[in-house]
Structure formats: structure tokens, C-alpha cells
Amino acid sequence: MFVILVYDINVKRVAKVLKTVRKYLHWVQNSVFEGEISKANYQKLKTEIRNIINNEEDSVIIYVFRTLQYSSREIMGIEKGGEDIFL
Amino acid sequence: MKKTIYIFNDGQLKRKGNTLYFETEENSKYLPVEDIGEILVFGEVTLNKKFLEFVSQKEIIIHYFSHYGYYMGSFYPREHLNSGFIILKQAENYLNAEKRIFLARQFVRGAARNIRQVLKYYNNRIGGLTETIENVSELTGMLADCDDVSKLMALEGNIRDYYYKQFDKITNNPDFKFEERTRRPPKNHINTLISFGNSIMYTIVLSEIYKTHLDPRIGYLHTTNFRKFSLNLDIAEIFKPILIDRVIFSLLAKKMITVADFEEFANGIMMKERAKKIFLQELDTKLKTTIKHKSIGRQVSYRRIIRLELYKLEKHLMGEVEYEPFVAQW
Numbered sequence: 001m002f003v004i005l006v007y008d009i010n011v012k013r014v015a016k017v018l019k020t021v022r023k024y025l026h027w028v029q030n031s032v033f034e035g036e037i038s039k040a041n042y043q044k045l046k047t048e049i050r051n052i053i054n055n056e057e058d059s060v061i062i063y064v065f066r067t068l069q070y071s072s073r074e075i076m077g078i079e080k081g082g083e084d085i086f087l
Numbered sequence: 088m089k090k091t092i093y094i095f096n097d098g099q100l101k102r103k104g105n106t107l108y109f110e111t112e113e114n115s116k117y118l119p120v121e122d123i124g125e126i127l128v129f130g131e132v133t134l135n136k137k138f139l140e141f142v143s144q145k146e147i148i149i150h151y152f153s154h155y156g157y158y159m160g161s162f163y164p165r166e167h168l169n170s171g172f173i174i175l176k177q178a179e180n181y182l183n184a185e186k187r188i189f190l191a192r193q194f195v196r197g198a199a200r201n202i203r204q205v206l207k208y209y210n211n212r213i214g215g216l217t218e219t220i221e222n223v224s225e226l227t228g229m230l231a232d233c234d235d236v237s238k239l240m241a242l243e244g245n246i247r248d249y250y251y252k253q254f255d256k257i258t259n260n261p262d263f264k265f266e267e268r269t270r271r272p273p274k275n276h277i278n279t280l281i282s283f284g285n286s287i288m289y290t291i292v293l294s295e296i297y298k299t300h301l302d303p304r305i306g307y308l309h310t311t312n313f314r315k316f317s318l319n320l321d322i323a324e325i326f327k328p329i330l331i332d333r334v335i336f337s338l339l340a341k342k343m344i345t346v347a348d349f350e351e352f353a354n355g356i357m358m359k360e361r362a363k364k365i366f367l368q369e370l371d372t373k374l375k376t377t378i379k380h381k382s383i384g385r386q387v388s389y390r391r392i393i394r395l396e397l398y399k400l401e402k403h404l405m406g407e408v409e410y411e412p413f414v415a416q417w
Contacts (some may be wrong), residue, residue: 019104022117041121061116085371086364087094087109087116 004063005033027081097131100139125294150290158286170300176404177305183336190307191368197325197412199227204415210416262346272355299397
């Protein structure tokens with residue numbers, strides 16, 4: 001499945017969350033990640049985030065797509081990050 | 088499915104923040120470690136032990152290619168699926184001449200049948216290949232009586248000769264005349280494409296073998312010797328016609344690669360970076376393409392089919408189900 005993850009985290013914890021999400025998803029722009037993820041890794045990611053964030057102050061939203069059919073991705077302005085198989 | 092990363096730029100691969108990090112002079116990028124299955128390195132890359140430890144732990148294979156695009160070797164992390172039982176069975180099937188020839192024959196048969204499918208497809212489109220198809224079928228029929236691995240190899244060579252002779256008709260591109268199969272170094276453009284594609288195919292199969300209990304050092308058609316992996320060569324035979332050759336034909340038909348994408352070196356011809364990237368992109372897309380699998384009854388990707396092939400081999404070695412090679416249906 002494909003997910004888009006966005007977060008708004010208190011500066012005290014934001015670096016930790018950033019590092020955690022980087023292990024699973026591709027950085028797109030500040031506070032936004034996306035990528036294919038397996039069900040198992042999706043659960044792992046959520047558990048790791050849950051252990052870091054403070055439910056009173058932080059917010060994480062994950063949009064889940066079963067497939068990317070019937071979707072498109074448009075970029076306006078500069079492309080900051082995203083997935084690339086060639087480096 | 089975990090991704091393959093292709094590195095062409097020069098830079099450093101590092102472990103950083105518990106994930107992978109690639110740094111070049113111009114930019115840097117984090118790679119999600121949980122989403123990466125293998126890394127193919129074409130550029131000049133520096134890495135350290137800490138990095139190797141990390142990829143080993145995460146079971147990521149790194150394949151290296153030389154400046155000329157030749158396969159140089161792999162960082163094959165410690166085996167994580169150890170099975171003494173399977174290794175014994177693999178060795179037993181190798182040492183017993185009758186059992187070995189059976190498997191070797193199945194691999195050649197799979198390759199020949201897939202070659203036939205490719206020819207049939209182009210016969211429907213452009214015609215004039217009926218005779219070759221008959222020749223290939225006839226030689227495939229002779230496999231059953233072949234009881235010696237070197238004769239089997241020769242027979243396979245003959246099948247491929249018939250097949251390669253039709254490449255000019257299929258590609259219909261005077262810039263990419265086949266002439267004859269040349270290697271190390273390939274002497275014309277189409278040979279360069281085939282060689283490059285085949286070496287990538289070998290590494291892909293090797294990566295898939297790594298995810299099973301099989302030991303890539305024991306092959307059946309390709310003699311097990313002192314230096315290298317050979318099981319991946321066996322399995323790759325089956326998939327070369329339907330994956331690599333088809334990618335080459337479509338690249339040439341769409342004119343995505345032209346003679347300007349090659350350059351001479353020593354006494355051969357090599358691909359420029361642009362051509363390699365286009366080739367790998369097409370192959371990557373192909374491997375992700377799903378088809379309806381006859382016996383499973385659902386959509387599976389070509390990459391998955393390679394793995395299923397290995398599982399079938401495991402079943403055969405364990406004496407559960409006799410191995411039948413995968414044959415494309417169209």
C-alpha cells in the first residue's frame with residue numbers, strides 16, 4: 001500500500017519523529033513523507049511514532065491508499081524530495 | 088515489495104540516523120532502509136564497515152558493476168535463512184548424475200519454451216518466423232534424450248543460435264544488426280545490450296535466492312566450481328528471453344536507445360550512462376508488472392515469479408513436487 005504521512009510535532013520531539021519516519025518513507029518536503037510500505041512495516045512505523053509523540057501536543061496524519069490507480073501527483077514550483085530509484 | 092536502488096553518481100554511502108544516507112558533492116538523500124532490498128552500484132562509491140554492518144543486519148545486498156558495466160561482485164550479507172537440510176538436498180541432487188541432469192534439462196526446457204513464446208509473439212506480428220519456431224521445437228524435443236550436461240549446453244547453444252538469427256527481423260533496425268553473439272567485450276550494439284541485461288538478470292536472481300533457503304553456489308546446468316555463484320545463472324536462463332530480450336526489443340522499437348548512446352572502448356562497445364538508466368528503468372517497470380498466474384490464480388509481479396520459481400525448486404529438492412519451469416503464456 002501507499003501512504004502519505006504529514007506531521008505537526010512540538011520542536012522538542014520533531015527530530016525524533018523525522019528520523020523514525022525516514023527509515024520507512026521518502027522525504028517529500030518539510031513534515032511530509034510518502035512511499036510504498038508493507039502492512040507489517042506500517043504497523044511498526046505507527047508503534048514507533050506512538051512511543052515518541054505526546055498526544056496532547058502533537059499531530060500525525062497518515063493517508064492510506066490501497067493502490068495508486070485513479071490518482072495522480074502534480075508538483076508546482078520546485079521538487080524538493082520524493083522517491084528516486086537512480087542516485 | 089522492497090525497492091532496488093541504482094547508484095550512478097560518485098559519492099558516499101553511510102549509515103546515518105539508523106537509515107541509509109547517500110551523499111554526493113551536490114546533494115544528499117536519505118533512503119528508507121526498511122523499503123530497500125538491494126543496491127546496484129555503477130558509480131564510484133565509498134562506504135565503511137559501519138555501513139556494511141548495517142546493511143548486513145537489514146539483509147540488503149549490494150551488487151557492484153565496473154566502469155564498463157560488467158558485474159564485479161556482491162556484498163552478500165551473512166545468510167539469514169540457514170537450512171542444512173536444503174543444502175544437503177541441493178548437494179545430493181548435484182552429485183547424483185541422474186538427478187542433476189533432470190534439473191539441468193528442466194532449466195534448458197524452460198529457456199527453450201520461453202524463447203519459443205517470444206518467437207511466436209513476433210511471428211504473429213511480423214511473420215516469417217515459423218521455420219525457426221519449428222527448429223526450436225524440434226531441438227526442445229531432443230532434450231528428453233540428452234543425458235549429459237555438456238551436450239545439454241550445446242543443445243541450448245543451438246537453440247539460441249536459431250533464436251539470435253531472427254533478432255534482425257524482430258528489431259528491424261539496421262543500426263542494431265546482430266551478426267553474431269560476442270562477449271567480453273561485446274563487439275556491437277545489440278550484443279552490448281544483451282550482455283548488460285544478462286548481467287543485471289543474474290544479480291536479480293541472486294537477490295531473490297538470498298531470500299530463500301537455497302545456496303546460490305550449487306547450480307545444476309552451470310557446473311558448480313570454486314569461484315562463483317551458479318544457481319542464479321541456471322534460473323536466469325528461464326527468464327532471460329521473456330524479461331531481458333523483451334525489454335531490449337521494446338527499447339529498440341520505441342527508439343528509446345539509439346547508437347548515439349554507445350561508445351567504443353578497447354575493442355568493444357559499451358553503453359553510456361543514459362542508456363543504462365533507460366534500460367534499468369524499463370526493466371524495473373517490467374519486474375513490477377503483474378500478470379495473472381495460472382496456478383495461483385491471482386496477479387503476481389515478474390519479480391515474484393522469479394521467487395516462486397525458487398520455491399518450486401525447493402519443493403523439488405525436498406521431494407514434494409517435481410520441478411516444472413515457468414513458461415510464459417503469451
